[in-house]
Amino acid sequence: xxxxxxxxxxxxxxxxxxxxxxxxxxxxxxxxxxxxxxxxxxxxxxxxxxxxxxxxxxxxxxxxxxxxxxxxxxxxxxxxxxxxxxxxxxxxxxxxxxxxxxxxxxxxxxxxxxxxxxxxxxxxxxxxxxxxxxxxxxxxxxxxxxxxxxxxxxxxxxxxxxxxxxxxxxxxxxxxxxxxxxxxxxxxxxxxxxxxxxxxxxxxxxxxxxxxxxxxxxxxxxxxxxxxxxxxxxxxxxxxxxxxxxxxxxxxxxxxxxxxxxxxxxxxxxxxxxxxxxxxxxxxxxxxxxxxxxxxxxxxxxxxxxxxxxxxxxxxxxxxxxxxxxxxxxxxxxxxxxxxxxxxxxxxxxxxxxxxxxxxxxxxxxxxxxxxxxxxxxxxxxxxxxxxxxxxxxxxxxxxxxxxxxxxxxxxxxxxxxxxxxxxxxxxxxxxxxxxx
Numbered sequence: 001x002x003x004x005x006x007x008x009x010x011x012x013x014x015x016x017x018x019x020x021x022x023x024x025x026x027x028x029x030x031x032x033x034x035x036x037x038x039x040x041x042x043x044x045x046x047x048x049x050x051x052x053x054x055x056x057x058x059x060x061x062x063x064x065x066x067x068x069x070x071x072x073x074x075x076x077x078x079x080x081x082x083x084x085x086x087x088x089x090x091x092x093x094x095x096x097x098x099x100x101x102x103x104x105x106x107x108x109x110x111x112x113x114x115x116x117x118x119x120x121x122x123x124x125x126x127x128x129x130x131x132x133x134x135x136x137x138x139x140x141x142x143x144x145x146x147x148x149x150x151x152x153x154x155x156x157x158x159x160x161x162x163x164x165x166x167x168x169x170x171x172x173x174x175x176x177x178x179x180x181x182x183x184x185x186x187x188x189x190x191x192x193x194x195x196x197x198x199x200x201x202x203x204x205x206x207x208x209x210x211x212x213x214x215x216x217x218x219x220x221x222x223x224x225x226x227x228x229x230x231x232x233x234x235x236x237x238x239x240x241x242x243x244x245x246x247x248x249x250x251x252x253x254x255x256x257x258x259x260x261x262x263x264x265x266x267x268x269x270x271x272x273x274x275x276x277x278x279x280x281x282x283x284x285x286x287x288x289x290x291x292x293x294x295x296x297x298x299x300x301x302x303x304x305x306x307x308x309x310x311x312x313x314x315x316x317x318x319x320x321x322x323x324x325x326x327x328x329x330x331x332x333x334x335x336x337x338x339x340x341x342x343x344x345x346x347x348x349x350x351x352x353x354x355x356x357x358x359x360x361x362x363x364x365x366x367x368x369x370x371x372x373x374x375x376x377x378x379x380x381x382x383x384x385x386x387x388x389x390x391x392x393x394x395x396x397x398x399x400x401x402x403x404x405x406x407x408x409x410x411x412x413x414x415x416x417x418x419x420x421x422x423x424x425x426x427x428x429x430x431x432x433x434x435x436x437x
Contacts, residue, residue, distance in 0.1 A: 002115035003081060005088045006186055007101055009139070010122030011132045012094030015146045017048060019122060019179030020091050024055060026183040033085035035060065035076050037092045049091075056080065074108060081113055088114075095132065098139040099256070099272035100382075106218070107377040117186050118142050118171065118193060119274070125151040125159040137163075139272035141193070142185050143170040149177035168249070168278065196276050202291060209244055209282050212291040214298065216277040221308065221378060224252035225322075226301040230294075234281070235261055239294045241287035248279035253303060254372050254435050255380035270382055310432045312376040312410055315394075317363060318435045325363055329410065332396045335359060342393055345416045351398035351407070353414070357390040365436055373413055374433035381428060383437065391415055394431065405430070 008023075010016050017036075024032055033056040034049050049057050058076035080088050092101060098119050105116055118141030123133055125145050137143060143166075145151075145159050156175070163173055171189050174181060191197075198220075202212040227250065234243050246261040249271055258271040279298070283290050315327040332338075332354035339345065339353045360366070367390055370383035395412040396403055403409030408429030415426045 003085060003088060003113060004117050004186075005077075005090065005105060005114045006117040007090045007092070007098055007105075007119045008122070009092055009096065009098040009101075009119065009136055010094060010144075010146075011124075011127070011130055011136060013127075014094070014122040014124050015179045016091050016094070016122055019120075019144070019146065019181050020049060020089055022179045023089070023181060023183055023186070024049075027087070031084060031086040032089065033057070033080040033083070033087070034089040034091065035073065035080070037073075037090075037096065056083065056085065073104065077108070077110060081110055097272060097382075098136055099274050102139070102274040103379050107375070107379050116193075118188060120144060120181070120186065121170075122146045123159075125155045128159065128162055135272050137166060137170075139274060140166075140170045141172070141188075141275060143173045144181055144185075145173070145175045146179060147177055148175050167247070168273075193275065200295065202288060204286055204288075208286075209284055210241075210287045210291060211280065211282045212294070213281075214279045214295070216302075218251065218274065218276050220251065220277055221303045222250055222252045222277070222298075222301050223303055223307070224254040224257075227252060227298075230297040230301050231259065231261070231266075233297065234294060235266065239283070239290040239297070241283035241285055241290035243281075244284050245282040246280070248277075249273045250277045250279065253307075253378065253380065253433075254374060255382065308378065310376055312405075312430055312432055315411055315431055316433045317365075318433065319363075319365065320369060320436055327359065329396050329402055332359070332394060332411075335362065339393060342395060342414065342416075345393070346414050349395070349414060351395050351403060353393035353395045353397075356392040356394060356413075359394070360386075360390060370437050372435040372437070373428045373431055374435065375428055376430035376432045379428075386436065388415070 008016055008020055020034065035058045036049055037060045058080060060072050060076060098121060102116065102119060105114065119139050120142045121136045121140035122144045123137060124147050127133065143163060148156060163169065171192055172185055174185055196215065196217045198216050200212060200214045202210065204210045233239065234246060237243060243261065246259065248259045250257055250259060256271050256273060258269050260267045281291065281294060313328060317325045317327060335354045335358045337355055337358055339355065341350060342353050343350050367387045369386050371386050371389040372383050373381045392413055392415040395414060396410065398407060403412060411431040413428040413431050
């Protein structure tokens with residue numbers, strides 16, 4: 001039986017620990033456990049949860065589970081599973097990105113041992129403009145407005161208006177105070193979450209437009225290249241009808257994106273949405289045939305099982321112009337200024353590595369733009385500025401042999417110390433693709 005795992009997220013000071021304690025008190029006979037990601041080193045939150053709730057607590061102080069401490073998180077979760085936890089709660093630091101944490105849970109070796117519950121995100125109605133609030137709310141399956149007793153009617157009205165602007169929005173919204181969240185809020189609604197299946201529906205409007213909506217389960221991944229070709233063809237009306245509106249949240253092999261097209265204007269941006277992939281398409285006229293064509297194109301844009309089974313012995317480098325180069329271990333070994341042992345640069349790590357800047361120089365790539373790193377299990381990092389990425393190291397060998405998978409091989413990206421961005425690009429195992437934009 002799979003162990004339920006719940007993410008309880010929210011920016012700093014929204015009441016996550018108080019809410020976690022309230023949730024734990026509602027299941028007194030259950031063998032629950034928690035991973036508490038304290039932002040500071042004093043372990044205050046972890047100590048409080050352990051003492052007041054009396055549950056097993058794995059503490060990750062002073063680091064962030066979605067970037068600088070992914071290994072510590074993996075080890076903590078494995079220990080709790082091996083120790084027989086019946087339910088696991090994860091309280092990340094307020095700076096963490098819940099979308100990245102969902103990716104980590106779905107891609108780890110424990111994926112078949114856990115049942116991921118709805119992502120719960122707490123917000124303070126008086127602090128909706130604080131950094132990170134919008135991104136966290138976009139990832140929410142359950143959005144909790146906490147500390148409502150301290151917010152007046154004007155602030156609550158503003159919160160509701162703000163919530164209504166989220167698209168597609170949370171499955172459930174709760175308004176509470178002092179972290180009083182009912183445990184029933186953590187159950188998936190029928191047909192939602194990991195149990196979601198593919199669905200599509202069409203409507204014809206009196207305004208002379210036809211619309212269709214698609215929803216794909218979270219394990220469907222689109223080829224970003226083929227998806228882009230499909231969207232361009234739809235914008236051009238090549239499906240057989242002029243495009244009136246397009247809006248989507250889509251998981252691709254290069255990350256998850258929000259796409260919007262209205263008229264001749266289109267926008268694309270990364271999204272924290274992880275529940276599924278979905279697309280709304282509106283075309284002019286009574287044009288079911290055009291939408292059927294769009295459906296065929298969208299199906300062809302999805303990765304096949306064979307495409308998902310990448311060759312981890314090679315790194316594919318995608319240049320901004322779409323051309324590609326492939327890099328193997330021998331090529332990395334031949335690069336100048338290689339690092340014989342990264343231990344002095346990355347404490348706690350060992351092995352030989354190539355410098356990313358030397359690889360990019362050989363490939364004729366500069367410091368402009370951004371880079372997305374893709375791992376062998378399909379994980380894609382947020383885009384990182386190329387100038388910061390060039391400070392990285394590609395770990396490829398240990399004791400003269402190819403880096404084993406158990407150490408993050410065959411290729412592992414590490415950006416030492418303060419040189420790297422504060423993000424998930426600082427430590428990526430199983431690198432198979434570098435996308436330069």
